[in-house]
Amino acid sequence: MKIEVKNLSKKYRNKVALNDISFSLEEPKIYGLLGRNGAGKTTFMDILSGQILESGGEILIDGENPFDNQRLTESICLIKEGQNFKKDLTVKNVLKIYSYFYPNWDQGLAESLIDEYNLNPNSKVKTLSKGMESALGITVGLASKAPITIFDEPYIGLDAPSRKRFYEIMLEEYQSAPRTIILSTHLIDEVSLLFEEVLILSEGSLVLQEESEILRNSTIAISGTIDEVEQFIEGKEVIEKKTLAGMMTAYVYGTVEEAKMHGLDVEGVPIQELMIYLTERKKGA
Numbered sequence: 001m002k003i004e005v006k007n008l009s010k011k012y013r014n015k016v017a018l019n020d021i022s023f024s025l026e027e028p029k030i031y032g033l034l035g036r037n038g039a040g041k042t043t044f045m046d047i048l049s050g051q052i053l054e055s056g057g058e059i060l061i062d063g064e065n066p067f068d069n070q071r072l073t074e075s076i077c078l079i080k081e082g083q084n085f086k087k088d089l090t091v092k093n094v095l096k097i098y099s100y101f102y103p104n105w106d107q108g109l110a111e112s113l114i115d116e117y118n119l120n121p122n123s124k125v126k127t128l129s130k131g132m133e134s135a136l137g138i139t140v141g142l143a144s145k146a147p148i149t150i151f152d153e154p155y156i157g158l159d160a161p162s163r164k165r166f167y168e169i170m171l172e173e174y175q176s177a178p179r180t181i182i183l184s185t186h187l188i189d190e191v192s193l194l195f196e197e198v199l200i201l202s203e204g205s206l207v208l209q210e211e212s213e214i215l216r217n218s219t220i221a222i223s224g225t226i227d228e229v230e231q232f233i234e235g236k237e238v239i240e241k242k243t244l245a246g247m248m249t250a251y252v253y254g255t256v257e258e259a260k261m262h263g264l265d266v267e268g269v270p271i272q273e274l275m276i277y278l279t280e281r282k283k284g285a
């Protein structure tokens, strides 16, 4: 499904949460939606999933506005951090309710995930630990097979091995049945290799939308002696530089080939560093 965001704005009383953002999302793709606290990510995902109304502009999904739109809501699954399910329901009943709602629901996948995450089907949501409730959210999100599946920090309380399994299963699912997955996270280093495209919001504005592959090829981390690195970065846009014991590492826009020609050690810039840089620069602007 094609998602078009046109001059989208959202104000909560006097607080501008989204400020005239425009972009398009194509399927199938795994998007990373990044930004600091309060950047507007949740607001965007809430509007996209039809839960709240924009203040200006619009989001169109295959040409239609998602707000109060029954046809579209069964194509969109939004899983948030915690608070997804009624506390008195059992795990089994949560799965049943969602299976009625989502036409592509995969009960086999749902059952294998609750088994994998050690969730008792007869436990009530209110008796689950935070991590277990997150595991249930992840199960619903993946098993929904909704053409637009959105995870907003879905793993509060989930331990590292369980998160790793989530990423693996998400990728397997995506490969077997491609769809649009939007993952908003602060654990960027952990998941950045999964993103095919990255969007970065800062104070309600879109500061970057780029294919991960292009980001990986156009931003480099170079290391060498201070003199070598200073010489190489002269005239280039420097994202960050650090010195330690006479050696320097700098993150700059440039190509791996160019850095190698200068005999420097070169690697990709972590997306997290790029996010910090882009959101800081905006603040100081």
Ligand SMILES: Nc1ncnc2c1ncn2[C@@H]1O[C@H](COP(=O)(O)OP(=O)(O)OP(=O)(O)O)[C@@H](O)[C@H]1O
Pocket (backbone or CB within 6 Å): 012, 013, 015, 016, 017, 035, 036, 037, 038, 039, 040, 041, 042, 043, 044
């Ligand atoms: N219901 C609300 N009423 C008033 N202000 C709100 C409301 N929801 C969000 N905001 C404000 O809008 C801005 C964007 O919030 P939002 O939750 O979309 O950011 P976020 O990028 O998801 O942040 P985080 O990473 O901390 O979850 C923030 O300044 C927030 O305080």
